[in-house]
Amino acid sequence: MASQSEEKDLIGSILSDQDEKQEIIPKKARKNLSLRSKEFDPQMHFKQQEFQTSNASILSTGYQSHQKQRIFFQTQTSIEIQSQFSSALQQTADQDNACSFDHFQSFDSFGQLQRKQSTKKHLTMQPIEYQNSSLVFTSDQCIDNKLSLNRTDLEQICGNQLINRKLQNILDSNDTYTKRLIFNQVEKIYLKASKDMFGNYTVQKIFEVGSQDQKQRMYNLLINHIFDLSKNQYACRVVQKMIEFIKDLPDQLEIFLQILHPQMDLLLNDSNGNYVILSCFELFNKNQLFFMIPLIEDSLQFMSKQTYGCRVIQRVLELYSLEQTQKILDILMTLASQLCYQEFGNYIIQYLLKSGPPREKQIICQIIKDNFEQLSINKFGSNTVEKYIDIMGPNQIIKNLCSISNDQFVFYNLSTNPYGNYVMKKVLISGDPSVQYLKGLLKQYPDLVQRIKNSDFGQRVGLIMDAL
Numbered sequence: 001m002a003s004q005s006e007e008k009d010l011i012g013s014i015l016s017d018q019d020e021k022q023e024i025i026p027k028k029a030r031k032n033l034s035l036r037s038k039e040f041d042p043q044m045h046f047k048q049q050e051f052q053t054s055n056a057s058i059l060s061t062g063y064q065s066h067q068k069q070r071i072f073f074q075t076q077t078s079i080e081i082q083s084q085f086s087s088a089l090q091q092t093a094d095q096d097n098a099c100s101f102d103h104f105q106s107f108d109s110f111g112q113l114q115r116k117q118s119t120k121k122h123l124t125m126q127p128i129e130y131q132n133s134s135l136v137f138t139s140d141q142c143i144d145n146k147l148s149l150n151r152t153d154l155e156q157i158c159g160n161q162l163i164n165r166k167l168q169n170i171l172d173s174n175d176t177y178t179k180r181l182i183f184n185q186v187e188k189i190y191l192k193a194s195k196d197m198f199g200n201y202t203v204q205k206i207f208e209v210g211s212q213d214q215k216q217r218m219y220n221l222l223i224n225h226i227f228d229l230s231k232n233q234y235a236c237r238v239v240q241k242m243i244e245f246i247k248d249l250p251d252q253l254e255i256f257l258q259i260l261h262p263q264m265d266l267l268l269n270d271s272n273g274n275y276v277i278l279s280c281f282e283l284f285n286k287n288q289l290f291f292m293i294p295l296i297e298d299s300l301q302f303m304s305k306q307t308y309g310c311r312v313i314q315r316v317l318e319l320y321s322l323e324q325t326q327k328i329l330d331i332l333m334t335l336a337s338q339l340c341y342q343e344f345g346n347y348i349i350q351y352l353l354k355s356g357p358p359r360e361k362q363i364i365c366q367i368i369k370d371n372f373e374q375l376s377i378n379k380f381g382s383n384t385v386e387k388y389i390d391i392m393g394p395n396q397i398i399k400n401l402c403s404i405s406n407d408q409f410v411f412y413n414l415s416t417n418p419y420g421n422y423v424m425k426k427v428l429i430s431g432d433p434s435v436q437y438l439k440g441l442l443k444q445y446p447d448l449v450q451r452i453k454n455s456d457f458g459q460r461v462g463l464i465m466d467a468l
Contacts (some may be wrong), residue, residue, distance in 0.1 A: 014131055230273050385423050421461050
């Protein structure tokens, strides 16, 4: 057995004088300190933090941080040397290095780096960007406060929305020469431009702000294609501008109607053609259009289902006497039940409820009472019922509301329906004395009222019930 002195000599021969001796310091129990404690020292409670540097190396604070700090500064020196390859990039690289170094303000007693709040991105060398705030580009270039016109602008009238807006702005100006250039180009492609989604607006603008000579020249070109233009969804609006142009020119107006007359029945059966016909009834004298009434009678079923056709029918009923429109009314009464449910036909029924002759009103009211619930829960039929309540009051339909349908009160079915609830609200807020009977019935069924309030569409109806 070796003595203790020999063991020490053996250990001493293994250990080098240059080796660092590490002492194992027993860990002391740490006190629980609050932020308000006098013994709390934030410098003594650091955490291991990692900082992302410009070359993605990681500096860790705490013990052995001095060695990693040397890596950081060596990396910084390497980047500075690389930045000297281009004089144009020198300023950017220096600024980035300075910013990266500024992230670390000082070293505390433990070698911890104090980092600023802002985070620097990875250091990359960027070319210097040239900025000149005096140059401003807009969609419309201006010279002496006037919009400039390029040859390419004139070549792109069709299919280009921005170009057409620019041309319309120029036409609104007082630059006669530039306006003439635009007109000359549109004149070359007048038919194509009139049918174009965007070009038609430029043609319309010529009829609005062009000279009298330009308007007349454009009209003379288009009148030979009036039927074709009237059936086009974009060009029909150009035709409206033509009608506005000739409305005070009797000779030209007569020629216009003569050209249109042979094709009038085809226009009455076309959705875009109805738009042109409506413009005629709104701008021309009704005596000049009386010849259209028999044609409208023959096309009534189609027109009543169209956006502009239903408006033509209403306009005719407004303009002409009962004797002149009686046949139209008779046909409408045969279609009344269908029209109540139609997207555009219901507007004709609403018009007749408000302004129609007494006989036709009575027929429509009876149709509504006989089909009250079905109409009320229909998207378009509910509009008809609401108009009926506005004009006639709810007195005649209270019994319908209090009747039983599908083992439930009709008022409950309407209150919980996405369309019927509007009818129910219209009844409750009408203020008619007959509503008191419905109110008394509601008090007898509090559970039913609560179910209405809890439904998706009956909540607002419930609020009105509470206010009664």
